[in-house]
Amino acid sequence: MNSLQSFLAVAPVKPAAAAARLPSSRRARVSACLATPAPAPTAPAAARRELSAASRAVMADEAKYIVGTYKRAQVVFVAGRGCKLYDIDGREYLDMAAGIAVNALGHGDPDVDAAAADQRGRLVHASNVGYTVPQVELAKRLVEASFADRAFFANSGTEANEAAIKFARKYQRVAHPNGDAPTEFMSFTNCFHGRTIGSLALTSKVQYREPFEPVMPGSTFVEYGNLQEAKKVIQSGKIAAVFVEPVQGEGGIHSATKEFLQGLRDACDEAGALLVFDEVQCGLGRTGYLWAHEVYGVLPDIMTLAKPLANGLPIGVALVTEKVAAAIHYGDHGTTFGGGPFVCHAALATLDKIQKPGFLAEVTKKGEYFKQLLKTKLGGNPHVKEIRGAGLIVGIELDVPAGPLVDACLDAGVFLLTAGKGNVVRLVPALIVSEKELEQAAEVIRECLPALEASTS
Numbered sequence: 001m002n003s004l005q006s007f008l009a010v011a012p013v014k015p016a017a018a019a020a021r022l023p024s025s026r027r028a029r030v031s032a033c034l035a036t037p038a039p040a041p042t043a044p045a046a047a048r049r050e051l052s053a054a055s056r057a058v059m060a061d062e063a064k065y066i067v068g069t070y071k072r073a074q075v076v077f078v079a080g081r082g083c084k085l086y087d088i089d090g091r092e093y094l095d096m097a098a099g100i101a102v103n104a105l106g107h108g109d110p111d112v113d114a115a116a117a118d119q120r121g122r123l124v125h126a127s128n129v130g131y132t133v134p135q136v137e138l139a140k141r142l143v144e145a146s147f148a149d150r151a152f153f154a155n156s157g158t159e160a161n162e163a164a165i166k167f168a169r170k171y172q173r174v175a176h177p178n179g180d181a182p183t184e185f186m187s188f189t190n191c192f193h194g195r196t197i198g199s200l201a202l203t204s205k206v207q208y209r210e211p212f213e214p215v216m217p218g219s220t221f222v223e224y225g226n227l228q229e230a231k232k233v234i235q236s237g238k239i240a241a242v243f244v245e246p247v248q249g250e251g252g253i254h255s256a257t258k259e260f261l262q263g264l265r266d267a268c269d270e271a272g273a274l275l276v277f278d279e280v281q282c283g284l285g286r287t288g289y290l291w292a293h294e295v296y297g298v299l300p301d302i303m304t305l306a307k308p309l310a311n312g313l314p315i316g317v318a319l320v321t322e323k324v325a326a327a328i329h330y331g332d333h334g335t336t337f338g339g340g341p342f343v344c345h346a347a348l349a350t351l352d353k354i355q356k357p358g359f360l361a362e363v364t365k366k367g368e369y370f371k372q373l374l375k376t377k378l379g380g381n382p383h384v385k386e387i388r389g390a391g392l393i394v395g396i397e398l399d400v401p402a403g404p405l406v407d408a409c410l411d412a413g414v415f416l417l418t419a420g421k422g423n424v425v426r427l428v429p430a431l432i433v434s435e436k437e438l439e440q441a442a443e444v445i446r447e448c449l450p451a452l453e454a455s456t457s
């Protein structure tokens with residue numbers, strides 16, 4: 001038995017058990033929280049957290065046995081409830097990351113859990129060789145709620161974008177039977193579309209692409225928001241599809257304008273190019289609208305979704321119009337796992353809640369409240385350049401790296417993400433986050449701002 005195995009043999013994985021290992025004063029606070037209502041905001045810890053032997057054992061084994069692709073936050077999570085995460089020592093964290101905009105309904109949503117348990121007992125996987133009911137039902141629900149006519153299910157955001165890339169190429173091939181089909185793609189600065197070789201070719205960050213070149217050839221990057229440049233590239237006639245995030249997440253929380261998206265739509269229509277909205281991060285209620293593009297009144301030919309759709313279970317989907325779907329035939333694309341009954345049943349339960357009357361209005365209200373709160377509490381700090389976003393995808397742009405602030409907040413019990421060039425604090429909490437929790441997050445960030453000074457002095 002290695003150290004991780006021996007640790008796991010005795011480690012509690014249930015929040016209640018994790019809480020039971022705490023001193024009685026803290027235990028009361030954690031178990032109150034587990035009973036659902038959010039506990040009163042707690043003062044941030046003044047000192048850095050000491051990593052326990054248990055944490056260090058997991059980290060050492062991770063360093064030894066896992067390919068080193070991640071620079072991880074120094075915390076080992078073992079449980080979650082609502083907007084709270086618990087580490088291996090029973091410490092509680094307010095989760096403002098939601099698994100990178102994934103756990104839209106928080107951790108352990110009882111309805112999604114019940115749906116998953118119900119489906120798990122009946123059928124988890126059957127492949128796409130036969131029909132399964134949850135997949136067809138989910139496709140119907142997504143189509144009925146969107147511009148789209150049909151769905152293709154995958155397992156992740158990058159796979160949803162790979163499907164969109166292939167569908168665009170095939171659509172153009174069918175539309176240009178004489179062999180002069182456009183095959184190239186355009187995307188934008190600060191964009192992120194995934195890590196597989198096609199999606200990677202459309203992802204702007206040079207460091208992500210360069211080590212793997214040659215990636216898919218024929219991609220052009222234009223400055224996000226620069227319609228004139230974008231039009232020139234589209235008018236070249238070489239572009240099969242334009243990929244754009246209505247709100248950029250990884251790139252640093254930048255929102256498109258209506259003029260920009262409408263201009264892209266018009267230019268694509270004139271040139272015969274397809275317009276793909278990547279809503280993997282900003283879609284499904286995060287902006288306060290079911291689809292981030294709704295607020296602009298501009299429709300795509302393809303939209304990709306993933307992160308929040310099954311509240312934490314892996315899923316991706318490319319939603320397409322009939323014009324695109326008509327070009328795709330048996331064997332053109334496929335997947336073993338994509339659209340399995342287990343994940344689709346969980347996704348249906350997730351969608352039920354996000355589509356409940358009033359849910360999205362609450363997201364908008366809480367998002368506005370949060371932005372105002374952050375502006376009031378942080379606006380006076382000289383390192384804070386801008387606080388921006390839509391709904392509950394919010395960015396705090398700094399004039400220095402955000403890492404020290406994010407680390408200090410973690411020590412103080414609030415889990416945050418960075419974005420952009422590492423100079424943006426990204427806040428993408430569960431959409432069920434309470435105003436009280438948002439107040440707690442804003443206050444802890446304010447109290448931890450001195451960490452920025454310490455890092456620049």
Ligand SMILES: Cc1ncc(COP(=O)(O)O)c(C=O)c1O
Pocket residue numbers: 100156157158159161192193194195245249250278279280281282306307
């Ligand atoms: C906009 C966008 N597209 C695609 C992806 C890739 O998704 P995944 O990591 O599930 O492959 C991400 C992931 O962050 C994303 O934010």
